[in-house]
Amino acid sequence: MAKLTMVQAINLALAQEMEQDPTVLVLGEDIGRDGGVFRVTDGLLEKFGSERVLDTPLAESAILGTSIGMAMAGLRPVCEMQFCGFSYLMMGQFEAHATRMRARTHGQITLPLVVRMPYGGGVRALEHHSESREAMWAHLPGAKVVLPSGPRNARALLAAAIRDPDPVVFMEPKHSYRAFREEVPDEPETMPIGKAQVVQPGTDLTLVSWGAMMRPTLKAAAEVAEKRGASLEIIDMLTIAPLDAHTVTESVRRTGRCVVVQEAARSFGPSSEITALINDKVFLHLEAPVARVTGYDVVTPYFGREKHYIPSAGRVARAIEQTLDF
Amino acid sequence: MPRKPVAKFSVDHLQVLDEKGVVDAKLDPNLPDERLLEMYRWMRLARELDERMLKLQRQGRLGTFPPNTGHEAVSVPVAMAMGPKDWFVGAFRETGGRLVRGEPLTSPLYYYNGWEEGNILPDPALRLTPISVVIGCQVPHAVGLAFASRYLKEDAVAVCFIGDGGTSEGDFHEGLNFAAVWKAPVVTIVQNNQWAISIPRSAQSASQTMAQKGVAFGMPCLQVDGNDPLAMWVAINEALDHARSGKGPTLIEAVTYRLMMHTTADDPKKYRDEAEEKCAWEKEPLIRFRAYLGARGLWDDAKEAALAAAVKDQVEQAVRTFETPNDWADDTAFDHVYGTDHPHLHEQRAEFLANVRFDGGKEADHG
Numbered sequence: 001m002a003k004l005t006m007v008q009a010i011n012l013a014l015a016q017e018m019e020q021d022p023t024v025l026v027l028g029e030d031i032g033r034d035g036g037v038f039r040v041t042d043g044l045l046e047k048f049g050s051e052r053v054l055d056t057p058l059a060e061s062a063i064l065g066t067s068i069g070m071a072m073a074g075l076r077p078v079c080e081m082q083f084c085g086f087s088y089l090m091m092g093q094f095e096a097h098a099t100r101m102r103a104r105t106h107g108q109i110t111l112p113l114v115v116r117m118p119y120g121g122g123v124r125a126l127e128h129h130s131e132s133r134e135a136m137w138a139h140l141p142g143a144k145v146v147l148p149s150g151p152r153n154a155r156a157l158l159a160a161a162i163r164d165p166d167p168v169v170f171m172e173p174k175h176s177y178r179a180f181r182e183e184v185p186d187e188p189e190t191m192p193i194g195k196a197q198v199v200q201p202g203t204d205l206t207l208v209s210w211g212a213m214m215r216p217t218l219k220a221a222a223e224v225a226e227k228r229g230a231s232l233e234i235i236d237m238l239t240i241a242p243l244d245a246h247t248v249t250e251s252v253r254r255t256g257r258c259v260v261v262q263e264a265a266r267s268f269g270p271s272s273e274i275t276a277l278i279n280d281k282v283f284l285h286l287e288a289p290v291a292r293v294t295g296y297d298v299v300t301p302y303f304g305r306e307k308h309y310i311p312s313a314g315r316v317a318r319a320i321e322q323t324l325d326f
Numbered sequence: 327m328p329r330k331p332v333a334k335f336s337v338d339h340l341q342v343l344d345e346k347g348v349v350d351a352k353l354d355p356n357l358p359d360e361r362l363l364e365m366y367r368w369m370r371l372a373r374e375l376d377e378r379m380l381k382l383q384r385q386g387r388l389g390t391f392p393p394n395t396g397h398e399a400v401s402v403p404v405a406m407a408m409g410p411k412d413w414f415v416g417a418f419r420e421t422g423g424r425l426v427r428g429e430p431l432t433s434p435l436y437y438y439n440g441w442e443e444g445n446i447l448p449d450p451a452l453r454l455t456p457i458s459v460v461i462g463c464q465v466p467h468a469v470g471l472a473f474a475s476r477y478l479k480e481d482a483v484a485v486c487f488i489g490d491g492g493t494s495e496g497d498f499h500e501g502l503n504f505a506a507v508w509k510a511p512v513v514t515i516v517q518n519n520q521w522a523i524s525i526p527r528s529a530q531s532a533s534q535t536m537a538q539k540g541v542a543f544g545m546p547c548l549q550v551d552g553n554d555p556l557a558m559w560v561a562i563n564e565a566l567d568h569a570r571s572g573k574g575p576t577l578i579e580a581v582t583y584r585l586m587m588h589t590t591a592d593d594p595k596k597y598r599d600e601a602e603e604k605c606a607w608e609k610e611p612l613i614r615f616r617a618y619l620g621a622r623g624l625w626d627d628a629k630e631a632a633l634a635a636a637v638k639d640q641v642e643q644a645v646r647t648f649e650t651p652n653d654w655a656d657d658t659a660f661d662h663v664y665g666t667d668h669p670h671l672h673e674q675r676a677e678f679l680a681n682v683r684f685d686g687g688k689e690a691d692h693g
Contacts (some may be wrong), residue, residue, distance in 0.1 A: 025477070051477060057507055062466040062500035069470020069484070072455065073413075075477065077470075093497070096460040097467070103662040104456055105445050110665055142663055165665030194668055242668040 003181040009151035010040050010116075010172065013158040014078065016188045018048055021076065024162055027054035028063060028080030028116075037082055038118060038177055060089040064115060068097050071111040076162055084119035084171065085128030091136070098167040099142030114161045118174035119147075120212045120263055121310050124303045131300050132211070132264040137169045138241035138273075144168040144193055145241040147211035151182040153238060156191040164193055173212030196244040198251065202233035205324055206251040208274055209261035210237035213311060217261045220316035230324060240270050248274055249281040256287035257326075259319045261311055266294040288326035291319045335541045337534075339549045342556035345609045347617025355560050359624055365406060365555055366615055366625075367633060369398035372422030373612060374637040375431060376586075378645065379438065383590045387649070391438035394421040396585035399555040399611035400517050402426055404485060407562045411482040413475070414454045415468040417461070419517055419584075420487050428452040431644035443654065453482075462488060462495030465514060469505045472512035472569075483511045483569040485562075491522025493536055499543075502577065506543040509574035513565040514540075516577070517552060519584035520606075524597035540577030552580030553611040556618075585610060656682055 004012065018024045025048075026041060032055035035042030045053040056063050060081055067077040081087040094115070101109050121130035138145045144166055148154035154172065161168040191197075199214075200221070209217040214236055221232045233251050237244065252258045258278060262271040275290045293311045301309060342353045357365070376395045382388035401423025405414060414420075414427050421434060430448060437444025437457065445456040455471075458464040468486035475482035492498055493516055505512045516536045520527045533539060540547030546568065550561045558580060565576035583606035587594050594603070619625035660675040685691075 054508075057500075057503050059496075059500040059503065061497055062469070062504045065463060065466025065497060065501060066470035066473060066504055069467040069472070070474045070477075071470075072467065073471050073474030073478065075474050092460065093463055093466070096463055097458075101456075102665065103659065104442060106442055106658065107662050107665075108446055108450050109456070144664070194666065242664070242670060245670060 001183050001185055004151045004184045005178045005181050006148070006151045006154045006172065007038060007040050007177045009155035009182075009184050010158055011042060011044070012184065013155040013162070014041065014044060015047065017159055017162045018044070018052060020188070023074060024076045024078065025052040025054065025070070026078045026080065027056050027067065029056060029058055029082050031055060031080050036080060038174065040116075040172075041080070060086055061093050064090040064093045064098065067113050068093060068101070068111055071113040072101070072109055076112050078114040078116060078162060081115060081117035083129050084117045084133055085131055087115070087117050090115075094137070094143070094167070095140055099140045102166070103142060110165055111167050112165050114158070114168045114170050116158075116170045116172060118177070119171045120173045120175050121300065121303070121306050122175040122212070127302060130303065130306060132295065134171055134211075134240050135264060135269040138270065142166070143241055144239065145171065146193055146239050147171045147173065148238065149173065149211055149214035149236050150176065150180070152184050153191055153197075153236070155184050156189045157193065157238060159188055160190040160193050163190065168193065171211065175212045176215065179215070191238070194239045194242050194244060196235050196237045196239070196247040198233060198247065199236050200232065200234040202231040202255070204231045204255060205233070205257040205259065205320060206248070206255045207232055207234045207259050207261065207320065208237060208248055209235075210240060210270070211263065213261045213263050216311060216313040216316050219313040220320060223313065223317050224320045228321070228324070230320075232320070237270070243270070243273060243277070245277045245281065249278060252278050253282045253285045256285050257323050259291045259293065259316065259323055261316050262292065262294040263310060264295050265297045266292065267297050269294065288323045291323045293319045335538065337537045337541070337547060337549055339551070340557045340561055341551040341554050342560060343554045343614050343618055345614055347614040347621065349556070349618055353560065355556060355563075357556075357559065359622070361406070362619060362622070363624060365402060366619060367637075368402045368406070368422055368426050369555065369612060369615065370633055371637045371640060372398045372402065372425060374641050375421060375425075375434070375644075378641045379434065380586070380590065382645070388435065389438050389440055390589050390591045391434070392418050392589045393586035394419050396553070396583055396606070396610050397517060397519065398422045399558055399615070400515065400552045400580045400582060401487065403555045403558040404515065404562045407559060407566060408485060409482070410451075410453075411475070411480055412453065412566075413468065413471045413482060413484040415464050415471065415484055415486040416455065416457060417464060417487045417489060417492065418457045418459065419489065419519070424454060427454045429454060431641060432648050435644060435648040439648070441654070442658070461492045462497035464488065465498050465501030466504065468512050468514070469501050469508070469510050472505070472510040473508055476511060481570065483513060483566055485513045485515065487515050487517060489522060490516060490518040490520065490527055490530055490536055491525065492516070493539060494530055502540065502543045502545070502575070505575040506545045509572070511569035511572075512575045513562065513569060514575065514577050516579045517582060518579050519582045521584045521588070521594075521598065523588040523592060526598070535579060537577060537579035545575045545577055547577040547579070549579045549581060552582035553609055553614065555611060555615055583609070
């Protein structure tokens with residue numbers, strides 16, 4: 001057991017999966033000698049060599065396209081998009097082939113591959129480096145979309161994603177890369193993909209979030225609990241597609257109140273889907289409308305003014321109180 | 327430092343058999359008689375299937391499809407030269423090569439009539455990837471397959487097809503660049519059939535040849551008469567040897583002509599000159615190959631008539647199988663979304679089946 005940052009925990013998962021399965025390899029821009037722009041793949045080139053740690057030319061579509069070919073041939077490629085903002089260049093390959101090959105061939109060809117990408121704001125980065133676009137991937141049938149929130153679950157979910165039989169988009173909240181440390185077991189550990197986790201049980205209200213937003217959500221929950229003595233249940237979705245509706249709706253069935261916290265722009269995102277599922281399954285148990293704390297439907301502003309656009313603990317706390325008081 | 331040339335290149339054009347079927351004896355690969363006859367039979371079978379599919383489509387018995395007529399001399403020799411472990415990575419004008427590779431005649435019929443069953447191979451070991459409808463995507467796939475075969479020490483080569491229009495796609499360039507940087511054992515064949523739906527070759531690229539695009543990536547390239555099966559045989563064997571000896575990728579431009587429409591949904595009369603088509607029909611591959619076989623004493627009218635009857639019968643049998651009502655389930659789409667089990671798909675499958683029952687198994691009314 002060691003206290004690791006998320007960067008170190010992801011690195012550990014990659015190294016251990018590569019050690020135990022010779023078909024696992026990593027590829028991407030600057031991931032070899034440079035260890036990745038966030039140093040997530042640091043040391044892997046020295047450990048596993050240049051046939052398993054591939055510094056590719058600068059071309060996102062071919063990074064995924066060649067990964068698809070490798071996966072067809074029986075390898076388990078883990079490719080890195082340097083930033084979520086550059087990943088749209090490979091979306092054609094992802095939609096046209098990664099998500100469809102299993103259905104197209106009725107399971108004769110499957111594509112066990114992972115696309116890792118850092119996402120989200122709050123790190124004072126350039127344009128295209130701050131978005132939270134999980135909904136774009138989650139909308140595609142056949143895609144699995146995983147967003148860890150801390151070092152331990154990042155390590156366990158990445159290991160599970162590498163062993164998974166389907167393409168997984170693994171979105172790493174770069175704001176949390178080095179923000180805090182957690183105990184991470186030395187021995188390989190996995191968590192199930194497609195399962196949300198109740199990180200704190202409660203009876204008065206259900207808080208739902210994922211990825212980088214788990215931090216302000218937890219902070220707001222602690223504040224409101226202390227201020228009002230409210231019992232808040234907190235769910236970390238961990239996987240956005242396929243969405244674990246059951247864990248959310250069973251919680252809301254008990255609490256009758258729900259606040260969903262999402263970093264992404266409001267419309268057509270996971271918070272919309274979660275709200276719709278609550279409406280489908282437990283409408284008659286609701287004591288208040290489902291509240292959403294989200295980004296706004298605007299082009300992400302440059303970092304000079306991003307702080308008010310990213311949901312804060314204060315905004316989340318206000319939404320919790322309003323929903324409790326409804 | 328004076329100004330001086332830093333790079334020079336040239337591109338060869340290869341033709342072994344001219345339009346009349348006259349062979350260049352120095353370049354003739356001297357294939358055994360049986361191999362030559364086998365090659366002609368595959369080309370003839372592909373042509374017969376294509377012609378029959380067009381009739382079926384016009385009769386409303388088949389969906390839209392892209393005819394392959396005129397392209398037989400490209401993919402058939404290539405598939406015959408490939409080894410069993412090599413990967414055949416097609417676009418959608420390689421019917422002949424796919425048949426050589428082991429795809430059943432029924433597969434294109436199912437595929438173009440809206441059934442995924444047309445993608446399922448009798449054996450995945452045939453190493454034949456599904457048709458790639460989106461132009462260009464298959465080039466990086468082939469490079470990944472080639473990389474994997476080297477990684478797994480399989481000594482296999484990936485052979486990839488794309489059209490002249492496809493050379494304008496980013497994935498073509500990205501894929502070839504990766505191939506060259508990785509020295510991947512991959513051969514890319516541009517079937518330059520002069521037309522990308524309505525866009526002629528001259529409006530597709532200002533390059534003098536499609537082959538020379540390989541020069542920019544640092545790989546050997548060759549322009550071949552794609553209506554000449556012997557030239558294709560020579561070219562693909564050179565490229566396969568090059569890849570197998572660890573020297574990396576090759577780009578081959580096969581110059582041919584799209585004698586038919588792009589797909590059955592367009593009419594070339596709207597965008598191209600019929601005189602050009604007429605001229606192209608005189609250069610098509612079957613005429614010259616038949617003349618060559620005749621000159622070698624391997625072929626005559628009686629043999630042609632017997633082969634015509636045989637391939638007609640083969641295709642007819644496939645059509646009969648294809649048109650025999652199948653009992654494939656309506657809800658198979660729910661079986662193959664993921665390799666793992668997820669409750670929302672169970673719920674949606676039940677909803678789907680209830681709706682199908684409610685519609686009484688009739689065609690759903692979509693207004």
